[in-house]
Amino acid sequence: MINYQELTDQELLAEISDRNTDAFAALYDRYGKRVFGLAARILNDAVKSEEVTQDVFMRVWRRGHTYVPDKGKFTTWLFRIAHNRTIDELRKLRRDKSRFSDDITERYDLESDEITPPEAAVANSEYESVRNALKVLPDPQRQVVYLSYFEGMTQTQISESTGQPLGTVKTRMRLALKKLRVALDKEIYGDE
Amino acid sequence: MQRDEEIIEDFPAYALGALDDDAQQAVEELIKRDADAAGELAEMIETVADFSAQVGESEPPLTLRHNLLSSVKADVGVSEQASAYSALVSHLEERIAADDVVEEANIQGFWDRLGGFLTAGRLAFATSVASLAIVGIMAIQLGNDNVELNRRLAESERMATVAYTQTADMMEDMSSTEQLLSQAHARISEQGREIMRMTELNDALKASMNDQISLTYATLRNEYRSPDWQPDAAVSTEGYAYLLEHNQRQLGALVIGGVEKAPAGEEYRLYLIGEDEPHYAISFDMNEAGYGTVLFELSRPLNSYLGAHITRERSSDPPDPSLASLENRFKPQ
Numbered sequence: 001m002i003n004y005q006e007l008t009d010q011e012l013l014a015e016i017s018d019r020n021t022d023a024f025a026a027l028y029d030r031y032g033k034r035v036f037g038l039a040a041r042i043l044n045d046a047v048k049s050e051e052v053t054q055d056v057f058m059r060v061w062r063r064g065h066t067y068v069p070d071k072g073k074f075t076t077w078l079f080r081i082a083h084n085r086t087i088d089e090l091r092k093l094r095r096d097k098s099r100f101s102d103d104i105t106e107r108y109d110l111e112s113d114e115i116t117p118p119e120a121a122v123a124n125s126e127y128e129s130v131r132n133a134l135k136v137l138p139d140p141q142r143q144v145v146y147l148s149y150f151e152g153m154t155q156t157q158i159s160e161s162t163g164q165p166l167g168t169v170k171t172r173m174r175l176a177l178k179k180l181r182v183a184l185d186k187e188i189y190g191d192e
Numbered sequence: 193m194q195r196d197e198e199i200i201e202d203f204p205a206y207a208l209g210a211l212d213d214d215a216q217q218a219v220e221e222l223i224k225r226d227a228d229a230a231g232e233l234a235e236m237i238e239t240v241a242d243f244s245a246q247v248g249e250s251e252p253p254l255t256l257r258h259n260l261l262s263s264v265k266a267d268v269g270v271s272e273q274a275s276a277y278s279a280l281v282s283h284l285e286e287r288i289a290a291d292d293v294v295e296e297a298n299i300q301g302f303w304d305r306l307g308g309f310l311t312a313g314r315l316a317f318a319t320s321v322a323s324l325a326i327v328g329i330m331a332i333q334l335g336n337d338n339v340e341l342n343r344r345l346a347e348s349e350r351m352a353t354v355a356y357t358q359t360a361d362m363m364e365d366m367s368s369t370e371q372l373l374s375q376a377h378a379r380i381s382e383q384g385r386e387i388m389r390m391t392e393l394n395d396a397l398k399a400s401m402n403d404q405i406s407l408t409y410a411t412l413r414n415e416y417r418s419p420d421w422q423p424d425a426a427v428s429t430e431g432y433a434y435l436l437e438h439n440q441r442q443l444g445a446l447v448i449g450g451v452e453k454a455p456a457g458e459e460y461r462l463y464l465i466g467e468d469e470p471h472y473a474i475s476f477d478m479n480e481a482g483y484g485t486v487l488f489e490l491s492r493p494l495n496s497y498l499g500a501h502i503t504r505e506r507s508s509d510p511p512d513p514s515l516a517s518l519e520n521r522f523k524p525q
Contacts (some may be wrong), residue, residue: 019267019268021261021264021265021268024260024261024264025257025261028257028260028261029257032252032256032257033249033250033251033252034245034247034248034249036249036250036251036252036256037247037248037249037250038244038245038247038248040248040250041247041248041250046253049250049252050252050253050256053252053256054256054259054260054263057260058260058263058264061263061264061267062267071234072234072237072238073238073241075241075242075245076234076237076238076241076242077241078241079240079241079242079244079245080237080240080241080244082244083209083240083241083244084209087209130243130246130247130248133243133246145208148205148208148209148210149208149209149210149240149243152209152210153210154205154210154211154212155202155205155210155211156212158210167201170201170202170204170205173204173205173208173210174201174203174204176204177204177207177208177236177239177240180239180240180243181235181239184239184242184243184246187246188242188246
């Protein structure tokens with residue numbers, strides 16, 4: 001009798017490739033809450049988040065064999081899919097509801113003390129690592145991360161909305177990712 | 193056309209999901225041909241994914257797990273059916289191929305035995321036979337497909353029949369329900385009519401009771417006729433007065449007649465005489481006809497009084513129920 005809880009992600013994925021539904025259930029139990037949590041924090045819509053989570057795991061079921069371990073961790077593959085799918089849904093929702101604010105600059109006024117929705121989501125996160133990781137970013141870098149990661153804006157949209165040159169936005173994104181990497185390594189792996 | 197350096201500048205945005213489709217495609221094409229660039233991008237993607245994994249957990253609805261597992265199990269079922277069908281087709285293809293080989297061997301033996309035929313003629317004939325064989329294989333294949341299709345068609349027909357039967361049952365149920373509703377509606381209408389009849393009866397009963405009350409008022413009176421009633425010069429000798437008591441309410445009625453209208457500034461007053469001092473009951477005047485009924489409140493049963501006095505007094509004087517006073521005042525007795 002296989003205890004699927006004890007299998008690694010890759011072992012589970014191998015079983016899933018052989019159409020093993022128990023392995024799939026174990027993988028869902030391992031990551032379902034995080035995928036749903038990610039979608040819920042970005043979409044702020046339980047029903048849509050459920051749809052996104054279902055799509056992500058069905059993709060794991062049907063396309064799990066396309067994951068190549070040499071190219072990265074399984075979680076990188078999984079959360080890449082999850083974030084992309086969530087952002088797609090967010091953009092679709094915005095198109096449908098036209099809920100996009102015309103004045104993004106005001107919404108993300110870094111001089112203001114007002115907490116913006118994604119900031120609130122992260123501030124409320126039970127994951128201290130995320131809070132700590134974001135704390136290391138200077139405000140302008142944190143702004144571009146928020147707008148792209150949590151608000152689904154393209155770098156061009158960020159540039160237009162904030163009035164920053166596109167090159168500046170790109171540079172800030174690059175610097176932000178570097179600092180995030182260091183911060184996450186410290187938080188997750190305890191690297192000095 | 194973007195230079196590679198420019199595309200590489202877009203890597204962070206790609207990792208954050210912040211590129212439009214064209215720029216995204218350019219990145220994907222670059223990393224196919226540049227392993228170093230691919231490695232750089234992979235690191236950024238990993239950073240964002242690690243960040244995603246840390247954003248937070250939320251408990252999804254329980255139905256989500258159930259739905260997912262149902263979907264994948266159904267998927268497994270479909271795959272198994274597809275595999276079985278595929279195996280069947282492969283098996284049949286092998287059988288057909290084997291038959292073809294036997295046929296070919298027989299043809300070869302035939303030609304060996306005959307010999308001497310022109311090579312071109314043999315080839316033409318062999319080609320024709322081969323064509324026939326291919327057509328035969330296709331026919332067999334089509335036949336197999338047809339058998340499967342027929343099986344599925346039969347299954348669909350069976351399911352359609354079941355669905356039709358279920359629909360018919362449902363329609364029958366609906367018809368029964370409609371009948372029941374119609375019956376219920378008829379009963380409600382009948383009950384409505386019954387309520388109207390009862391209301392009419394109730395109204396009639398009320399009217400009857402009112403009549404009875406009126407009758408009771410008149411017949412069950414506790415009549416008091418003053419024993420001291422005497423003709424007086426001041427009043428008509430035809431005069432009369434008696435008291436009635438309402439049997440349900442604390443009301444008395446003075447029925448009086450043959451008394452002239454009081455002069456200006458004067459009025460008649462009724463005093464009830466009990467064991468103690470007389471009680472002032474009401475002031476009244478007569479109409480031009482000299483008769484009428486005066487209602488007044490009773491604080492106790494009429495038969496608890498010994499008698500009554502009707503006086504005519506100045507309206508400006510307050511009622512004085514003392515016996516001495518009454519004796520000295522006009523009374524129509």
